[in-house]
Amino acid sequence: MILATEGLVLVDKPPGMTSHDVVDAVRRHLGTRKVGHAGTLDPMATGLLVLGVGRATRLLRYFGDLPKMYAGTAMLGLETDTLDADGTIVRSSPVTATPQEVAAAAAALVGESMQTPPAYSAVKVGGRKLYEAARKGDELEAPPRPIRVDTFDVTGFDGTGFAFAVTCSGGTYVRVLVSDVGRALGCGAYLTALRRTAIGPFAVGEAEPPEAARPLPLERAVAHLPRLPLEAEEALAASHGRPLGPAGIEGSYAVFDPDGGLIGVYRDHGAMARPEVILAGA
Numbered sequence: 001m002i003l004a005t006e007g008l009v010l011v012d013k014p015p016g017m018t019s020h021d022v023v024d025a026v027r028r029h030l031g032t033r034k035v036g037h038a039g040t041l042d043p044m045a046t047g048l049l050v051l052g053v054g055r056a057t058r059l060l061r062y063f064g065d066l067p068k069m070y071a072g073t074a075m076l077g078l079e080t081d082t083l084d085a086d087g088t089i090v091r092s093s094p095v096t097a098t099p100q101e102v103a104a105a106a107a108a109l110v111g112e113s114m115q116t117p118p119a120y121s122a123v124k125v126g127g128r129k130l131y132e133a134a135r136k137g138d139e140l141e142a143p144p145r146p147i148r149v150d151t152f153d154v155t156g157f158d159g160t161g162f163a164f165a166v167t168c169s170g171g172t173y174v175r176v177l178v179s180d181v182g183r184a185l186g187c188g189a190y191l192t193a194l195r196r197t198a199i200g201p202f203a204v205g206e207a208e209p210p211e212a213a214r215p216l217p218l219e220r221a222v223a224h225l226p227r228l229p230l231e232a233e234e235a236l237a238a239s240h241g242r243p244l245g246p247a248g249i250e251g252s253y254a255v256f257d258p259d260g261g262l263i264g265v266y267r268d269h270g271a272m273a274r275p276e277v278i279l280a281g282a
């Protein structure tokens with residue numbers, strides 16, 4: 001079977017692979033270099049990773065604001081330098097928390113806040129990745145960034161650890177949330193497992209292993225955006241990147257030709273709509 005070399009790819013990332021490893025695997029599998037990913041997962045994490053192939057790489061920018069859903073587990077009473085199971089234990093404390101106290105500590109993190117990226121992360125400060133600096137013993141700290149936690153539910157508790165489900169904004173470090181719970185309880189905590197189950201309307205149940213991934217139609221990459229069908233004359237103008245009349249739609253929206261083909265993405269600017277991405281004719 002000849003696989004398409006353009007479209008949206010939903011990968012179920014196995015543990016131990018970096019997001020870049022997944023991109024390389026999909027490149028080899030599909031025989032194309034033009035592959036990119038929307039958001040990352042730490043090597044120990046598993047679950048949904050969204051990739052774009054061909055022209056779909058130009059649409060990955062529209063995934064950044066979609067909420068992410070995770071399921072995971074955490075250990076109480078221990079802290080690691082990386083805030084997860086890949087790190088070295090640096091502190092231990094007795095655990096006296098009740099299930100109600102754990103649930104309350106998690107619930108207290110729901111809402112908007114500022115979060116400082118962990119020392120062992122790929123965030124760059126002064127051109128250096130934090131994890132590279134941390135491994136050399138250099139102390140660098142990234143400035144805090146705004147995040148949003150929509151839900152943080154404790155789904156299980158066994159006295160020494162807990163299971164949870166989180167829905168949060170892109171760019172949120174779940175291992176920092178877990179560490180915050182441990183700090184609030186006074187005993188510390190670290191992330192022991194994490195699985196991303198969904199990104200917006202895209203669920204891990206649709207995903208495939210990197211070596212078996214099949215591109216979905218290009219149109220799936222804008223399934224979460226408002227859809228605007230155009231008449232033939234407007235579609236021709238849009239395919240050449242010309243401004244259109246405003247659609248009265250807030251934010252970015254996908255425009256389609258009369259046959260249902262994706263032309264690109266537009267956004268209203270006052271009395272006209274201007275293109276953000278044009279795919280037609282590429």
